[in-house]
Amino acid sequence: MVSDHHDEQRRREQHDLRRAADFQRAYADAVLAGEQRTAERVVREAVDAGLGEALIDDHVVRPALVLVGDLWAEGSISVADEHLATSISVRVTALLREAFRVARRRGSRRILLAGAQGEHHVVGLEMASSVIGHAGYDVRLFGPDLPVASITGGRGGTEGRPGAAQGAAKPPASCSAAQRTDRTIVA
Numbered sequence: 299m300v301s302d303h304h305d306e307q308r309r310r311e312q313h314d315l316r317r318a319a320d321f322q323r324a325y326a327d328a329v330l331a332g333e334q335r336t337a338e339r340v341v342r343e344a345v346d347a348g349l350g351e352a353l354i355d356d357h358v359v360r361p362a363l364v365l366v367g368d369l370w371a372e373g374s375i376s377v378a379d380e381h382l383a384t385s386i387s388v389r390v391t392a393l394l395r396e397a398f399r400v401a402r403r404r405g406s407r408r409i410l411l412a413g414a415q416g417e418h419h420v421v422g423l424e425m426a427s428s429v430i431g432h433a434g435y436d437v438r439l440f441g442p443d444l445p446v447a448s449i450t451g452g453r454g455g456t457e458g459r460p461g462a463a464q465g466a467a468k469p470p471a472s473c474s475a476a477q478r479t480d481r482t483i484v485a
């Protein structure tokens with residue numbers, strides 16, 4: 299019985315990953331062409347196909363941006379192309395947040411998230427904030443380039459001892475997005 303259940307779960311996960319790979323190709327084509335509407339349509343279809351938020355983050359949007367970064371690094375696309383693909387993905391991330399918003403009381407456990415000083419890559423951080431928030435935590439997202447020490451002085455409910463950590467923090471177990479702790483502050 300238990301192994302049947304696990305087999306079924308594994309089959310479903312593999313099926314979802316195959317679907318995600320199809321959406322990922324379509325999504326990458328859309329952002330590389332600078333087509334916001336097409337990119338939005340692709341993620342809406344992924345949502346309608348039953349893929350979860352973290353799966354779409356990890357297996358649709360993220361690989362497309364990695365491809366964009368590789369193409370930029372080898373000089374195949376311009377900085378403008380890369381910025382456009384990123385801005386489309388930022389809006390798509392907001393759209394996903396809305397699509398997966400759950401009506402529930404905000405959790406009492408507070409999570410503070412920020413890009414460490416000098417860190418301007420925050421698309422992944424926004425994804426993490428959304429997934430963690432949907433798991434019931436009270437997330438405060440500070441955005442990029444935050445000096446760690448300033449977290450104690452903020453008015454965003456950060457009074458008291460922050461317990462801020464850089465480089466060693468663990469996200470809640472319910473956050474299935476890959477962990478990125480080398481340049482993220484999680485407190």
Ligand code: B12
Pocket residue numbers: 355356359360363364365366367368371380384411416417418419420421422423425426469473475476477478479482484
């Ligand atoms: C978009 C982008 C930018 C944008 C960022 C805009 C923004 N609002 O974030 C801008 C233009 C600012 C930028 C600037 C730079 N960039 Co840049 N950039 C990228 C690009 C194309 C995409 C990054 C991204 O959003 N990826 C998608 C997200 C979803 O993936 P992710 O961050 O890994 O997040 C996932 C997980 O890690 C996890 N996660 C992330 N954060 C957190 C936090 C928590 C708490 C948890 C639980 C999980 C989690 O969840 C996410 C979902 O899977 C990458 C390419 C790449 N390979 O990633 C290059 C890249 C990261 N950049 C690069 C470079 C070189 C730079 C610059 C130095 C360029 C320059 N000369 O100025 C600057 C540095 C800026 C700085 N000081 O931080 C290099 C880095 C090389 C290296 N190994 O160090 C890359 C790899 C490009 C390349 N192929 O060379 N960049």
